Amino acid sequence: MKTIGFDSHNHDACISDALGMATDICAQQKLQFTPVRRRVLEILLHEHRAMGAYDILEVLSSEGLGSQPPVVYRALDFLVKHGLAHRIEGLNAYTACAHLDHEHVPAFLICRTCKAVAETDTGIAQGRLGQAAASAGFTIEKVVVEAEGLCPNCTGAAA
Amino acid sequence: MKTIGFDSHNHDACISDALGMATDICAQQKLQFTPVRRRVLEILLHEHRAMGAYDILEVLSSEGLGSQPPVVYRALDFLVKHGLAHRIEGLNAYTACAHLDHEHVPAFLICRTCKAVAETDTGIAQGRLGQAAASAGFTIEKVVVEAEGLCPNCTGAAA
DNA sequence: AACCGTGATGTTATAACATATCAATACGTG
DNA sequence: CACGTATTGATATGTTATAACATCACGGTT
Ligand SMILES: [Zn+2]
Ligand SMILES: [Zn+2]
Ligand SMILES: [Zn+2]
Ligand SMILES: [Zn+2]
Numbered sequence: 554m555k556t557i558g559f560d561s562h563n564h565d566a567c568i569s570d571a572l573g574m575a576t577d578i579c580a581q582q583k584l585q586f587t588p589v590r591r592r593v594l595e596i597l598l599h600e601h602r603a604m605g606a607y608d609i610l611e612v613l614s615s616e617g618l619g620s621q622p623p624v625v626y627r628a629l630d631f632l633v634k635h636g637l638a639h640r641i642e643g644l645n646a647y648t649a650c651a652h653l654d655h656e657h658v659p660a661f662l663i664c665r666t667c668k669a670v671a672e673t674d675t676g677i678a679q680g681r682l683g684q685a686a687a688s689a690g691f692t693i694e695k696v697v698v699e700a701e702g703l704c705p706n707c708t709g710a711a712a
Numbered sequence: 713m714k715t716i717g718f719d720s721h722n723h724d725a726c727i728s729d730a731l732g733m734a735t736d737i738c739a740q741q742k743l744q745f746t747p748v749r750r751r752v753l754e755i756l757l758h759e760h761r762a763m764g765a766y767d768i769l770e771v772l773s774s775e776g777l778g779s780q781p782p783v784v785y786r787a788l789d790f791l792v793k794h795g796l797a798h799r800i801e802g803l804n805a806y807t808a809c810a811h812l813d814h815e816h817v818p819a820f821l822i823c824r825t826c827k828a829v830a831e832t833d834t835g836i837a838q839g840r841l842g843q844a845a846a847s848a849g850f851t852i853e854k855v856v857v858e859a860e861g862l863c864p865n866c867t868g869a870a871a
Numbered sequence: 872a873a874c875c876g877t878g879a880t881g882t883t884a885t886a887a888c889a890t891a892t893c894a895a896t897a898c899g900t901g
Numbered sequence: 902c903a904c905g906t907a908t909t910g911a912t913a914t915g916t917t918a919t920a921a922c923a924t925c926a927c928g929g930t931t
Contacts, residue, residue: 559848569806585898587908588747594858606888621911642801643856645888645917659839662850673844680839682819682859689718689900690864691821697802700841746879765917780882785918804888804917 559671559704568598574653575637576577581623584635589618593628594649603646606633641670643699648672655707658696671704717823718830718863727757733812743794748777752787753808753838756797759829762805800829804856807831817855823863830863 558604575594579586596612597604606625629647632638638649639659650673652659660675675698686693732751738745751782756763769784777785788806791797797808798818809839811818819834834857845852 559850585907588911623891623911624909627908645775660844662845662848662852663816664850665853671848671850673841673848675840675844675929681834682832682857684820685723685819686859686861689759689821689830689832690867691718691823691830692862692867693821693858693859694824694861696889697856697860698841699801699856700852700854701846701856702845702848702853703851708849708851744879748880778881781918782920783880786879831875 559669559706564681568595571598571649571651578635578637578653582635589624590619590628590631591612591614593625594632594637597632597647597649600665602646602698603648603663603670605644605646609641611646634666639672642697643701649665658698660698660706661700663699663701664689664707665701666703666707669704669706678712715798718828718865723760726755730757730808730810730812732764736853737794737812741804743790748772748783749783749787751775751777753791753796756791756808758827760807761802762800762807762822762829764803764805768806787864794827798831800858802860803827816855819821820859822860823862823866824860825862825866827861828865 572591572595575591576586592613593683596609606629607623607641607698609629610620610622610625613625619625628664629638629640632649633647636650637653638647639661640647641661641663643663646668648661649671650659652674657674660673661670662673664670683693686689713807730813731754733751734750735745737743740810745802751772752768755768765781765784765788769779769781772784773779776853788797788799792806795809796812797806798808800822801818802822805827806818807829809818811833816833819832821830821832823829841856842852
């Protein structure tokens with residue numbers, strides 16, 4: 554398990570790697586990785602941060618790839634459904650998956666200042682929450698774990 | 713730590729206890745527990761489930777306590793800020809706090825069918841997420857933990 | 872009493888996020 | 902090509918949340 558997001562890295566390689574993996578995943582599962590879907594993933598990858606659907610739409614629109622909300626929501630639905638992106642509930646926003654290479658239950662560290670998002674992994678369902686659910690007779694289908702706070706870059710410069 | 717929410721209980725007592733505790737808490741902290749704020753908490757307590765702001769507003773409105781969104785949002789802000797209620801990020805909804813008697817980091821079990829919400833507690837910040845944050849240099853200020861699934865009452869009757 | 876600061880409300884308008892619906896088009900497969 | 906399915910285009914609407922500004926109610930000060 555590696556937490557990805559705040560460290561500096563070769564971002565061009567990071568993007569093209571992820572895009573390549575996404576292409577493979579779609580090919581394997583016979584999913585259509587259409588231009589809009591690919592471009593939305595690219596946009597999300599380009600920023601390592603959470604973006605609102607309308608932020609993304611603005612970019613798409615400026616490129617002639619669609620200008621109505623359904624365009625971006627359909628692409629996001631596709632990406633989220635197939636694990637290529639995740640929805641950040643706490644922000645009503647979206648971010649590219651940083652762990653395409655393996656199954657995972659994502660957990661996020663979200664900077665409240667710069668909105669950078671780091672994705673990590675957690676075995677939460679096996680921990681206290683899992684116990685609580687079991688003892689309450691509750692069947693967990695999906696878990697949201699999101700931590701808000703300050704990223705390393707913003708900790709010093711906090712207001 | 714007790715998970716509260718799906719078990720049947722003396723709900724009238726449950727409501728009046730919580731309302732009493734809330735009154736005490738506001739008194740201690742010299743907060744104004746005004747009619748609208750009290751009524752919103754009552755409404756949330758009455759249902760042990762997540763309610764949207766506009767659902768609450770509808771009730772308020774029918775009682776002459778206010779008819780515009782800011783009325784309910786201000787009351788909810790107050791309640792959430794002071795720990796009397798919690799926001800359920802996964803639903804863009806709100807629920808009364810079920811653990812007024814002690815400090816806690818809430819975690820929720822949310823039934824996707826009936827929207828019942830059980831509130832439990834988790835030491836998440838001390839677990840793997842805390843480790844990941846520490847090693848990434850991230851300062852956690854707030855954690856959202858929400859599990860969606862089926863409550864005991866809906867598990868059998870699932871569609 | 873007149874004045875002022877603070878917190879709470881009232882009110883209008885709008886921003887931000889998301890979906891319903893239906894027509895049109897592309898795509899793979901036999 | 903003909904068929905069913907997936908995707909896209911387009912319009913409208915629904916849902917959640919906040920900005921902005923006016924007003925009220927209360928307590929302390931002069
Ligand atoms: Zn990167
Ligand atoms: Zn930051
Ligand atoms: Zn109760
Ligand atoms: Zn249920």
